Each structure stands twice: as C-alpha cells, then as structure tokens.
Amino acid sequence: MSTTKSARMEEDSVEVVDTGKVTIVPGTMTEPQCATFCLQDEDHTLGNALRWTLMKNPEVDFASYSIPHPSEARTNLRIQTSDKTTAVDAMFKGLDDLTDICSHIIQTFQAEIAKGEFEYDEEGVF
Amino acid sequence: MVAEKKNFKYNDMDTLRSRVIVERDRVTSTASTDFPHNYPGIDLSWNFEKFKENFKIKINRLSKSEMEFDMIGIDAAIANAFRRILIAEVPTMAISNVFVMNNTSVVVDEVLAHRLGLVPILADPTKFDFKAKDETSTDLNTIVFRLNVKCKRNPQASPTETDPLKKYIHSSVYSGDLIWDPKGDQAERFKDSPIKPVHDDIVIAKLRPGQEIDVEVHCEKGLGQDHAKWSPVATATYRLLPEILINGEITGDAAIKFQSCFPKGVVDIVEGNGVKKAVVVNPRKDTVSREVLRHAEFENKVKLTRVRDHFIFTIESVGSIEPQDLLVQAVQVLMDKCAQVKRALQATLQSE
Numbered sequence: 411m412s413t414t415k416s417a418r419m420e421e422d423s424v425e426v427v428d429t430g431k432v433t434i435v436p437g438t439m440t441e442p443q444c445a446t447f448c449l450q451d452e453d454h455t456l457g458n459a460l461r462w463t464l465m466k467n468p469e470v471d472f473a474s475y476s477i478p479h480p481s482e483a484r485t486n487l488r489i490q491t492s493d494k495t496t497a498v499d500a501m502f503k504g505l506d507d508l509t510d511i512c513s514h515i516i517q518t519f520q521a522e523i524a525k526g527e528f529e530y531d532e533e534g535v536f
Numbered sequence: 537m538v539a540e541k542k543n544f545k546y547n548d549m550d551t552l553r554s555r556v557i558v559e560r561d562r563v564t565s566t567a568s569t570d571f572p573h574n575y576p577g578i579d580l581s582w583n584f585e586k587f588k589e590n591f592k593i594k595i596n597r598l599s600k601s602e603m604e605f606d607m608i609g610i611d612a613a614i615a616n617a618f619r620r621i622l623i624a625e626v627p628t629m630a631i632s633n634v635f636v637m638n639n640t641s642v643v644v645d646e647v648l649a650h651r652l653g654l655v656p657i658l659a660d661p662t663k664f665d666f667k668a669k670d671e672t673s674t675d676l677n678t679i680v681f682r683l684n685v686k687c688k689r690n691p692q693a694s695p696t697e698t699d700p701l702k703k704y705i706h707s708s709v710y711s712g713d714l715i716w717d718p719k720g721d722q723a724e725r726f727k728d729s730p731i732k733p734v735h736d737d738i739v740i741a742k743l744r745p746g747q748e749i750d751v752e753v754h755c756e757k758g759l760g761q762d763h764a765k766w767s768p769v770a771t772a773t774y775r776l777l778p779e780i781l782i783n784g785e786i787t788g789d790a791a792i793k794f795q796s797c798f799p800k801g802v803v804d805i806v807e808g809n810g811v812k813k814a815v816v817v818n819p820r821k822d823t824v825s826r827e828v829l830r831h832a833e834f835e836n837k838v839k840l841t842r843v844r845d846h847f848i849f850t851i852e853s854v855g856s857i858e859p860q861d862l863l864v865q866a867v868q869v870l871m872d873k874c875a876q877v878k879r880a881l882q883a884t885l886q887s888e
Contacts, residue, residue, distance in 0.1 A: 429887055431880035449877060455620045456873050462613035466582035468572035501881065505874045510584055511614060512871040515607075516864055518593045522605075523860055528595040 435486065444490040445497035453477065457485040463511070464504040469495045473504075549575065551841070556776060558840040560829040568611055568844060603859035606777075607847045615774055615847045621866040622772035624761040627666070628856050629659045629679060631765070633754040640748050641709075643741040648749070651741070652683075653765045655711045656734040656854045657755050663725065664757045675720025679731055679755040682715045687743035700742075709749055712736030717752075734855035768862055770852040776842035778822040783837050786814040790833060797828035820848070 431450050438446035449456065457475035464473035464487075472490040489497040522528075551557070553575070557565045572581040590609035597604045607615060634649035643651070659679055667677035687706045690697075700707040711733040718726070741749060760767030780802070786794045791814035795803040804817045824842070828834050851859045 428880060429883045432877055432884050434884065434888075447881070452873070452877070453620075455617045455625065456870070456877070458613045459617040459870065460874075462568075462611050463582065465571045466580070468581040498881070498885065502878065505878045507582055507584070508614075509871055509874045511587065511610075512867045512874070514584075514588055514591065515593070515610075516867050518591060519605075519860075519863060519867075522593045522595050528605075529597045531597070531599045533600060 438488070439497065442496040442498070443493065444488075445501075446486050446488045447501060449485045449487060451483045452485045453483070454485075457487060459508055460487065460504050463507040464489060464500060466507065467491075467500055467503055470500050473500075554844055555779065555841040556844050558824055558826060558842065560826065568613075570611070598860060600858065601853050601855060603849075603851045603853075603863070605849050605863075607774075607849055609845055610847070611845065612847075615849075617870055618863070618866050619772050619774055619849075621869045622769050622851060622862060623767055625759055625869050626768045626857070626862060626865050627661045627757050627759055628766050628768045628854075629657045629661050629664060629755045629757055630763075631655060631657065631681070631753045632756040632758065635752045635754075636750075637752070638748055638750040640746070641741045641743050642747075648741060648751070652714075652751075652753055653763070655714070655738055655740070656856050657731065658729075658734045658856055659726070659731040659755070660729070661757050661857070666758075667756050673754060675722050677756060678719070679722070680717040680719055681753045681755070682717050682751075683709070683713055683740075683753065684715075684750045685709045685713050685743065686748040687745050689745045700744075704743075704745055706743060708742050709740045710736060711738035711740060713740075714753070768854055768857045770854055772849070772851045772862075774847040774849045776844060777846035777848060778819045778824050779841045779843055780816045780819045780822065780828075781839040781841065782814065782816065783839070786834075786837060787811050790814075793831070794828065794834065794838075797831070797834075798822055799825075 428450075433448045433450075435446040435448050438444070454477070457477070461473050461475050464470050467473075469492045470489060471492055472488065475485055475487045477485050487501075489500050491497055491500050495503075552565050553569060555565060556563060569575075570580050572579070574580060587609070592608040593605060594608070595603065595605040631653045634645075634652055636645050636648070639645055639648060641648070657679065664679075665677045667673065671677070685706050687704055690703055690705050693703045697703045706713075712735075714733055716731045718731075722731075743749070758766035780798075788811070791805055791812045794814040795805055797803075799821050801818050801821045802816065804815050806813050806815050824840060826840065828838055829840065849863075851862055853859045853862055857865065
C-alpha cells in the first residue's frame with residue numbers, strides 16, 4: 411500500500427461532471443414548458459422529495475416521477491409548467507428549494523442539540 | 537402546521553388538509569394536498585419564510601446509540617427521504633475482503649467472511665475515500681485488521697472442568713480479537729480515535745484445541761444500498777403523532793372503560809363535582825390500536841387522527857456514527873444529491 415494523497419488532491423481540483431447523470435428523455439421536450447428528465451442512479455429518495463418541491467411551485471402544472479423498471483437504477487421526472495417559466499427553470503427552482511429546506515433543517519437541528527434541552531443518557535437504550 | 541384542532545368535526549377542510557383520519561376499518565385522508573391551486577383562497581405555494589416559521593425540531597431523548605426527536609412542519613416526501621438515506625445512503629466502513637491464510641475451524645471460509653463483514657467498525661467514514669473496483673488499496677480507502685487465533689487446552693484448568701471457556705484458551709473468537717494494522721500514516725491520523733470494532737464481544741466462531749483461524753481483513757467504505765453491513769443504523773423509523781378527539785364529555789363508568797381502551801398514560805380520569813371525566817393527556821403514548829372504535833357506546837364520541845406533518849423519528853445507530861451526527865449526514869447527502877443533479881443538468885444543457 412502506498413500513500414496517494416497528492417494524486418487525490420489533484421483529482422479533487424478537477425471537477426468531473428457526468429453528463430449521463432441527468433438527461434432529457436428524447437421527444438419529451440416538445441416545447442420549453444414540458445420535459446421528462448431521466449435521473450441516473452436515483453430513486454424515490456430524491457424523486458419523491460423533488461416532486462414535492464416542484465408541486466409547491468404555483469407555475470408548475472404537473473410534476474410527477476416514476477421508476478420505469480425496478481432493475482434499472484433510474485428515475486423519470488416529468489414536469490409541465492405554465493407559460494411564465496420553463497420546465498428546466500422549474501427543475502432548478504425545485505432543486506434550490508430542496509437545498510434550502512435541507513440547510514435549514516441542519517441549522518435547526520444543530521441549534522436544538524446545542525440547547526441541550528433533552529434527556530441524555532450516555533449508555534441508554536430505550 | 538395547522539393550529540391544534542378544537543373542532544370535533546373531521547371532514548372539514550382544515551382536518552382533511554392536516555390530519556390522517558383513522559377509522560374503525562380504514563385509514564383515510566392519507567395523501568398530502570397542500571399544493572397551490574388546490575384550495576380556493578389559500579396560498580399554498582412554496583414560501584421559505586413561512587416554512588422557517590413553522591418548522592420545528594424537538595429532541596426528546598439522546599444516547600450514544602439512540603435518538604428520538606420530533607420533526608414538525610415538513611412533508612412526508614422529505615421526511616421519508618431522510619429515513620431512506622439513513623438506512624441506505626449514509627456511508628460507513630465495513631469489512632469487504634477476507635484473505636484466509638488458515639481456517640481449520642468448523643465455520644467454513646465463506647460463512648466466516650460473512651460473519652466478519654457484519655461486524656460494525658468504529659472508524660470515521662468521512663476520513664476515507666470510496667474505493668473503485670479497479671482501484672488499488674491505499675491507506676486512504678482501506679483499513680486492515682489481522683485476526684490470528686489458535687485454540688489450546690488450558691493447562692491451569694482442573695481435569696474435571698466442563699466449561700469450554702475455562703477448559704480451553706480461545707475457545708471463542710470475538711470481534712475484539714481483530715487487531716488493527718495501521719497502514720501509511722493511519723496510525724498518526726487516527727491516534728486520537730484508534731480504529732477498532734464497535735463491540736469487542738461479538739462471537740465470530742468457536743474453536744477447539746488444535747483449530748486455528750488466521751485471516752487478514754480489508755475494510756472499505758460503502759453504502760447500505762449495496763449491502764446491509766454498510767448501513768449505519770439498526771433502524772431508522774418515524775411515526776405520525778396520534779391525536780384523540782372527544783366529542784362532548786365521556787363520564788362515569790364509560791370514562792373508566794374509555795381509559796382502558798388506550799395504553800397507560802394516554803387518558804386520565806379527572807373528578808369534578810363528584811363526576812368522573814375522561815381527559816386525553818398524552819396521545820403520543822397511544823399505539824393507535826383503535827380498540828376504542830370497537831365499542832358501540834363510543835360511536836360518534838371519539839375520533840382518532842394523526843397529525844400529518846408531525847414526525848416522531850427514532851434513529852438507532854449501529855455504533856459507528858453517533859445518532860446526532862447521522863441525521864446531519866443524512867440531510868447532507870440529500871443536499872449533495874441536489875447539487876449533483878443541478879451540476880449534471882447544467883452540463884447536459886450546455887452539451888446540447
């Protein structure tokens with residue numbers, strides 16, 4: 411075994427974005443207001459959470475996801491919007507909203523932990 | 537969150553929006569409908585400020601291995617994402633390769649390897665990299681343990697001794713017999729928290745005099761979705777806060793019967809003016825067995841519901857990551873997913 415720390419550092423600095431991770435299913439974007447995105451290696455975890463934030467957007471007329479086949483690790487996410495926005499923009503907004511929710515949850519949780527207003531039992535099993 | 541319900545009527549809009557309704561033979565109003573354009577006159581579109589106002593976390597109990605907390609003001613779609621991530625997508629270190637030099641025990645190699653794999657390893661996974669299939673092992677992606685145990689007769693034992701633990705030396709191989717073999721600068725990097733199995737007393741195999749196990753094991757970073765041995769939790773679950781609504785008053789003998797329909801501590805009997813009255817004091821303790829709905833005398837007197845956006849989470853860690861860190865890491869994983877999808881979508885749009 412050898413240390414490859416320096417090699418790893420170099421790798422980190424070059425950001426590799428896999429373009430196959432998110433694709434627009436061919437033929438589904440007949441106009442900018444609708445599209446079906448195919449998310450590689452994602453499941454209900456992101457699919458359903460994202461569907462919820464998308465549906466919270468008043469400009470989104472339709473948002474839904476499906477996993478076409480259980481043996482293929484991918485999720486299809488369909489978005490249709492009003493004329494005021496586009497499917498791609500709605501997708502970005504959905505992702506941003508979900509990120510906002512997550513960072514607020516971390517903040518709230520860490521503040522609660524710091525407050526220490528709970529029963530603490532080092533070895534406790536309840 | 538919709539304000540606490542005082543109103544017994546249960547098919548009004550507020551209840552349908554905010555409560556799951558538990559009936560005698562079915563559960564209704566299960567899906568969330570809090571979306572824009574769904575209810576006239578109510579703006580349900582996404583509002584981060586409103587979310588921040590309503591969102592609460594209350595930690596009830598915490599220990600080294602378990603945590604119970606309430607997460608209030610969030611949709612099941614997101615709460616469930618955290619539960620799923622806790623089980624399957626928070627990385628940990630686990631034994632994934634076993635090199636058998638010698639194994640003369642009755643436990644065959646593959647069973648031994650499987651048993652070793654399930655031993656939780658106390659090592660901070662954030663300090664390691666994932667090892668790709670074609671990548672070679674380095675001190676940044678692999679932890680090495682040696683397990684070399686030989687069983688012998690105990691010369692000090694009395695000839696009539698029958699307990700194998702006293703009669704033999706090393707009659708049982710424990711997880712504590714795994715000796716960490718630091719590679720590269722691991723000894724330096726982990727000098728404050730030496731790497732070892734979480735528990736020292738897990739029986740891996742049993743030996744008799746002359747039998748020996750000599751193996752080298754390699755731990756790698758992985759996800760619970762590949763194999764349960766990488767799952768950082770024993771369980772991560774949530775339930776919705778139960779709610780019991782009484783129509784009018786339940787008094788006298790009926791109150792006693794009413795109380796007995798629920799687990800201890802849910803319903804109290806209050807005496808006033810010589811009349812016994814049933815009062816719901818702690819619906820959280822209710823198991824929602826629905827026993828109360830089986831009795832005709834309580835028909836139209838009681839409604840059972842659950843608060844749709846009040847999640848009571850229980851996280852039981854396997855021991856390698858403390859439960860309070862587990863939740864933060866799980867939320868972080870979801871954030872990373874969003875960032876990754878966003879970057880990938882941008883790249884896809886650019887390449888088109």
